[in-house]
Amino acid sequence: MGLYNKMEVLSQERTPIALVTGAGGGIGACICRKLAAAGFRVVAGDIDPARAGRVARELGESGSPGHVSLPFDVSDEIAVESAFDHIERDWGPVQVVVCAAGLLLFQADGERPLIKNTSVDIWERSQAVNARGVFLCARAYINRREKAPVPHGRFVTFSSVAAQLGGYRSSASYIAAKSAVLGLTKAMAREVSHLGITVNSVAPGLIDTDMLRSTISSSGAMETAAANIPLGRIGTVDDVACAVEFLASENAAYITGSVIDVNGGYRMQ
Template structure:
């Protein structure tokens, strides 16, 4: 059993982020759930029991990220790891925008949350870690199979932003390795979340999508959480700069 540590889950109010926070708490870690959705962040933190807390953050805003880390350090102590789970898929009128109709505002907002947000949070974690190092520093980024395949009903903005994040994760891992920090990226496939259901019109389409996966099912948020829990464990101390595919065989390499 790994020793108890403190993790920030940015984008932890719902979906994959909430599942990761819940599993880390169940394994004895302390968790700070941070999200722009403060109501659901509070509910998620409360559901995990004591020693956990919820915080407001807009990951795309530098000052907001700094305030988050200040608050977590003050209230919960030294931060051992970070999960960058905040994500945004913009679907105007519920539909994917083809590139010729893609608005610059939507492109920039997608990068602000999916890429800049991960940069701001991981940079702040590095600054705090360098000032107060701990054993086994851990950072986990959330990419997407969409960035690897060119998308599954996803917009070009989301695909490009996640691809940028996955490249950044490798650069980050190389730079922080000498500090004893590992940094890895999970690339979820088709996972049963609000984001996926918003891109699929009916349950019939969901069944059709499941049939395209070698393991024959849509993934669960718990599948992704299990991978994240391993990546932050002591057992993963020699794993860094990697992309872990959690996709049921939807993409193999």
């Protein structure tokens, strides 16, 4: 049986599975809701079991049964391999992966560390979650899809406008890690194209999340930030999730190695 015949059989037999890492966060949870509504069986992955479980339960309560949670640390090689083994053994092959897990670390005083003050621990922890976690999920996904192809395979990464601009609200370690994701996305897109898998990145700008609010704490700062955005507002988690939903769909079949900027015009190219 040829590659695409195998894909057709898998498509007929199973509801497509989407794994979302960082599912417990505001953006991750919204992505889970979008993909569930689009017909995917969602695996809500998060390092926090309580947050992952809450998202999966909420998806079930919305009338879409079968969604599950899977707590694991994306920066841990063994944990990532075990998570993929668990999913594919118990529920079936993963068609879509969305790497939404992210970490922005600050100093004890709440300020972003400048390069001259950045400890090796902060640097390594930021790289581990924001960059190595994407690599580990990518490697696990590729190895399994080579053995068991799926139709319309999708891998969506998360970079940031900070990586594109050297963002002044983010630390250098975060910016460097998100820049690495951009390169990894393009490299993976070329390597898996023969499998019919597309690989793209979403680069959010200023989005109303806990992460953004942790960097903008003064009164009126959100309004000031919004005034510098051409569309005149801070983005929402729904804005980002809609971009991911599109990239995960069959409508995005001819888009790969690309970056979708979700920033309201904050950065134009």
